[in-house]
Amino acid sequence: MSTVNFAAREINFKIVYYGPGMSGKTTNLKRLYDHLPEERKGELVSLATEEERTLFFDFMPLELGSVGGFKTRFHLYTVPGQVFYNAARKLILRGVDGVVLVADSAPSRLRANAEALRNLRENLAEYSVQLSDLPLVVQLNKRDLPDALPPEMLREVLDPEGVLPFFEASALHFQGVLEPLRGVSKLVLEKLAQTA
Amino acid sequence: MVNAPLKLYGGALQATEQALTALLGKSRARYVLVIDRRGFVLLHQRAPWAPPPPSLDALASLVASNYSATAALAKLFGETRFQELMQQGAQVGTYLEEIGSQALLVTVFDPRTPLGRIKHLSKGAVTEILAAQRLEDGAPPELPFSALLSAAQGPLLEAFETPLSAERSNPLSPTGALSADHTGPERSKPGLPKGGA
Numbered sequence: 001m002s003t004v005n006f007a008a009r010e011i012n013f014k015i016v017y018y019g020p021g022m023s024g025k026t027t028n029l030k031r032l033y034d035h036l037p038e039e040r041k042g043e044l045v046s047l048a049t050e051e052e053r054t055l056f057f058d059f060m061p062l063e064l065g066s067v068g069g070f071k072t073r074f075h076l077y078t079v080p081g082q083v084f085y086n087a088a089r090k091l092i093l094r095g096v097d098g099v100v101l102v103a104d105s106a107p108s109r110l111r112a113n114a115e116a117l118r119n120l121r122e123n124l125a126e127y128s129v130q131l132s133d134l135p136l137v138v139q140l141n142k143r144d145l146p147d148a149l150p151p152e153m154l155r156e157v158l159d160p161e162g163v164l165p166f167f168e169a170s171a172l173h174f175q176g177v178l179e180p181l182r183g184v185s186k187l188v189l190e191k192l193a194q195t196a
Numbered sequence: 197m198v199n200a201p202l203k204l205y206g207g208a209l210q211a212t213e214q215a216l217t218a219l220l221g222k223s224r225a226r227y228v229l230v231i232d233r234r235g236f237v238l239l240h241q242r243a244p245w246a247p248p249p250p251s252l253d254a255l256a257s258l259v260a261s262n263y264s265a266t267a268a269l270a271k272l273f274g275e276t277r278f279q280e281l282m283q284q285g286a287q288v289g290t291y292l293e294e295i296g297s298q299a300l301l302v303t304v305f306d307p308r309t310p311l312g313r314i315k316h317l318s319k320g321a322v323t324e325i326l327a328a329q330r331l332e333d334g335a336p337p338e339l340p341f342s343a344l345l346s347a348a349q350g351p352l353l354e355a356f357e358t359p360l361s362a363e364r365s366n367p368l369s370p371t372g373a374l375s376a377d378h379t380g381p382e383r384s385k386p387g388l389p390k391g392g393a
Binding site for chain 2: 001002003004005006007008010011012014036037040042043045056057059061062064065067068069070072073075087088090091092094095178179181182185186189190192193194195
């Protein structure tokens with residue numbers, strides 16, 4: 001649910017990067033921070049362990065521009081990937097407007113990807129949100145791995161009905177990082193416009 | 197769906213801003229902020245003598261997340277809520293009060309300011325803000341829904357165009373398939389509430 005601030009004439013959206021541990025959620029945010037122009041982005045905040053694993057979340061605000069006299073602002077969050085931090089994942093999902101599911105293309109992580117999607121569905125249900133009602137795109141990350149699974153196989157597991165936008169990426173090399181964010185932002189804006 | 201955590205237009209906005217100004221002046225706090233519980237800044241004021249604040253977006257995000265985590269912690273112990281959220285350091289302290297069910301008042305103060313004073317004045321400001329919310333102010337300003345729909349088709353998302361330098365360096369697929377949008381069949385109205393818009 002987007003937040004409107006009439007005093008500042010802003011419409012605010014919350015986008016969450018979700019996925020299994022080590023799939024590249026934080027890398028996405030770091031690369032975005034490295035490449036987006038200064039005037040668009042705010043400070044990148046990371047709450048991580050000493051081993052640089054996300055403990056609570058990473059956060060970066062992003063301003064896209066004005067529409068009809070209202071500024072459009074996006075807050076980007078990642079969740080911790082490790083399963084024992086599920087309580088934190090759930091908190092971050094509160095009030096989410098759109099999700100980028102960051103899937104790992106490594107063969108050994110196929111089950112972890114499916115588990116992350118199942119976990120997302122369960123955690124959203126606690127806020128009475130159906131996954132099918134939420135703007136969602138899938139980023140197939142680590143496509144540069146020599147043994148990366150075929151995209152068709154990943155889609156078969158994550159989206160057998162073939163209804164979700166998929167994007168191939170190597171976030172580490174800033175490949176395919178902007179496209180899923182653009183994709184989910186478009187869905188979020190369209191959803192808001194359709195509520196008029 | 198659009199959510200306005202507080203009525204921040206017309207007389208309600210004016211009264212809310214006055215409540216914040218009074219809180220800032222009487223408490224000698226550095227900054228006062230009204231944020232929503234998702235971590236977005238709604239209003240903020242800074243004392244003339246105070247140093248520039250840190251990133252307000254980061255501050256609001258951390259405070260709101262801390263609030264959520266504390267509420268979850270209370271639930272773990274079977275409590276409905278913990279009463280206060282406060283941090284005190286050598287140079288600065290923060291104090292949090294709920295404003296209704298959707299917003300929070302954050303007061304950032306120097307340690308030389310007595311905490312009791314901050315608490316008392318913050319609670320008073322919340323009472324005034326809630327009273328302001330009950331003022332009759334007519335309809336809120338209209339939101340530019342049709343303009344948003346047009347902007348979503350392109351202009352607003354130009355910031356997300358892939359820079360040429362990134363496309364040219366380190367190509368990962370000889371077919372250029374990387375980063376392709378593998379959009380499946382059009383999702384049936386993604387995000388539309390069930391039962392139609």
